Amino acid sequence: MNWNFVLGNIIVSAGAFFLLIGSIGLVRLPDFYARAHATGKSDTLGVMLTTFGLLVHEGISLNSLKLLLLLYFVALTSPTATHALTKAAYRAGLKPWFKKDPPGPRGCPTDIDACALDDLLELKEDD
């Protein structure tokens, strides 16, 4: 039993745990911004930990160089994508959910303007 196999498995399991937590947060949280918070951070950490665990498992080779490149790329792009999407939602007028608001149907805020997917598409058509 060599040590890099065991250590890599432990790190990969931690990464899979964080991916699971991010998925559960994406389903359970009440608001778009809260969901972006959950999935943006824990998915980034999960993918980075998984890639790093596979890198430890692989040792030093060309594959581990490519895995390092992938780790760097994910650390750069995944928060950027979440930030761009959140900024787009804020510009489109999606209001954040506060705790004093009662939770609406389907877990979205009761403010109808904030949930307006159909409204957004309809307004876009008659421009």
Add this chain to the structure above:
Amino acid sequence: MDKYYIYLGVVLAVIIFIPLYRVLRGPTLFDRMLGAGAIGTKTMVLIIVIGLVFNRLDMFIDITLAYAVLNFIGTIAVAKYLTTSGPRRRE
């Protein structure tokens, strides 16, 4: 001990189905896009694990890099589209 990555692939394939709920019945368009991005991120990890199971990691890592770029470009394109050609403001 070698079966660890097969089990990990099965677990990841189950985890991928959880954000699909948010894609199917998310209240807003942004929720759907966020779920699609989360599915793409988890698929990257699944592709690497499949490469390790099939012992062809060199080929599958290139696919993963291309998939990561595609996922990022897709999310950025949707965000940019929704900010620039926005609807009529109603303030």
